[in-house]
Amino acid sequence: MNTIKTTEINTHAGQTVCLQGWVHTTRKMGGIAFLILRDGYGTAQAIFEGDGSGLPAPESIVKLSGRVQQNMQAPGGFEITNPSVEVINAVTEPLPATLGKKALKVGLPTLLDHAVVLNRHPTRRAIFKLSATAMAGFRKTLNERAFTEVQSPKLVGSATEGGANVFSLDYFGRTAWLAQSPQFYKQIMVGVFERVYEVGPVFRAEAHNTSRHINEYVSLDVEFGFIENHWTVMALVRDLLAGIFSEISNRCKNEIELLNVEMPAVPDEIPSIHFREALELITAETGENIIGETDLSPQNERWLGEWAQREHGSDFLFVVGYPMVKRPFYTHPDPENPTWSNSFDLLFRGTELITGGQRRHLYADYLTALEEAGLSAEPFVEYLEAFKYGMPPHGGFAIGLERLIKQLCQLPNVKLATLFPRDMQRLTP
């Protein structure tokens, strides 16, 4: 007798089959009882005579054999009848929360404390299936465009772009830092492969505890050469978002339904607004005078998101040309007016999801920019070697995987989109 997947029972009607998995839930109804079996693929229902009092406790591992029968009332239209159950691993202790109900009704602290077992809930699995599929769509879209995947070191020995929000550690008697971004390495790798991407962890020692912050997250990074300017980069952002969401739409129909996800339409051209015009627009329309500001507040971003929806019917909006004073030293200025930069943020439903732009590519410009930023060139000597030996006009961007999924699923907290989140208080599980 073949062991089959729960999702395969509809092709085995009338046959006796064997299934293996977790006891998702059991319930009795009159003189019969149901056992929902869960495996890595989905769930299947088995129906028992009697009150089900002898059935194994939820999350027990069982081997279940029986005859597949069509039943329009069963979930999926088929169920296992006359089943026999062999317990492989019995659970004896009560669960921290019920996994067998449609919604996982626990507070955030309980969910995070017991993520090891509560991530087994179907809604949690659906979220992380979306994450995995987003990564797959990211790689697929870039592979089709001749990008090469790289893996840069996370232990770094010289200055990184930020400085303050970096974890440090003892490395055989010296100080090492944990990379807060693969920014320098992906630029260096443009010199090697011209077009590169990376999927990997980044670490930020930010002492913030908000619904948008985690101290370790997965960064989807892209960088490529021979661009015209930041508009070339934004065109790729558009195609990449389309690729990611199309992969999710195609491969995650069940998860989208279960989580009630409203999939965004990525327009052929994502609308854009210059930072300066955004300030003027918000000032004129809301009465809040923000002319002269150098950044947008979360409220400003939300307002712009609603404006993009109202004006352009778009979940996405590019804000371009952020002031140079607010951007890191490697940002390329706007050649027409160097107060502004060739950079952008992408707002997705009113929250910043992607930051990117054109980078400087001339060695002399880096020396000047570092000096103007009050930074010594010495800690950057290896990074600067890339520019000393010929770098093309290039640019790129980064997407936070957890934030992408948070926005897509409209989750209230980014930690809900993280398997095992790290915050100021939390290092386990």
Place this chain on the structure above:
Amino acid sequence: MNTIKTTEINTHAGQTVCLQGWVHTTRKMGGIAFLILRDGYGTAQAIFEGDGSGLPAPESIVKLSGRVQQNMQAPGGFEITNPSVEVINAVTEPLPATLGKKALKVGLPTLLDHAVVLNRHPTRRAIFKLSATAMAGFRKTLNERAFTEVQSPKLVGSATEGGANVFSLDYFGRTAWLAQSPQFYKQIMVGVFERVYEVGPVFRAEAHNTSRHINEYVSLDVEFGFIENHWTVMALVRDLLAGIFSEISNRCKNEIELLNVEMPAVPDEIPSIHFREALELITAETGENIIGETDLSPQNERWLGEWAQREHGSDFLFVVGYPMVKRPFYTHPDPENPTWSNSFDLLFRGTELITGGQRRHLYADYLTALEEAGLSAEPFVEYLEAFKYGMPPHGGFAIGLERLIKQLCQLPNVKLATLFPRDMQRLTP
């Protein structure tokens, strides 16, 4: 005029085209000069009248326009004639080593010190193209088998499997460690998705400086449930290696040729030998008495690799059943004889490439195993929660990406298979 890739000139004969890239090398020959242009895809040759004295220095970024002409003497059979060159970014300083020669003739220290620019050499690019393709083949093979990709945290707050060789750091006033393996998380995730994999960095504070050690590397991790025993895991290892090498064979023909890589054939069934028999065989055949040893030395592994080649015509050999005393506490013992374990190493050309096996899956067994190992259960409480709430028989393995590429390309040092290696002395570039 369209900008095309260097690899596209053979489809543009007779046309005037534009190319962008790095000046790979220039040379004169009689009254003419050649410029080899390199971009992210490959190289193309341009031919100039005169002695080429005005041509830009190597690694300068140029835009090159000219007419494509067939010429059997040109590399690839086509070249650019009557070119005009626009310099986008001029290099003025001499390179740390010549990139335009067939071989990159530098010592390891120079190569590592200047990896930022020397990784641009075609042989270096080829190695990292193989790495990227190995990752793609790994994911493709597992996606086809319904595995789900996960990203586990690298900052961990509780005890990890090893203990000694772990980097620690200050995390908002507490101690955090850098994960030396996603072992615990991938097992936990078997409880969530049944079949999982991860590609990510791992960190080992090993104070060794050998040709086989680096302190940060990329680990390809696999774990899955409802296995029979370690033989189920080994069958997947076989299919996965076949998938990785077939992806490389199909997509890296140029790189294989350039690096002179001898691609291994993965047999339908990889030969195997029990650890106990391996000791007996080596003792009988070499005269070195190693009966009673609990591990194999690198020489023993090399001898077994040659034996597998001689006896089975195979580059691969499984050594199964390593003594329990030498395996971590989560290793499942051989039910027939608990001195031995349901674990394996895979030798590839006489060097250990993969370690894996069946894991324990019963909560009570974990408590006993920790006690027998002299470990308190307390730091493992979150990990153990997975087993408290139902885990199936499961197993998995890990492949070091850099070691895989080192063995495949027969490189003398694993650092040569690493973009920017980390060792006891090296944290940059």
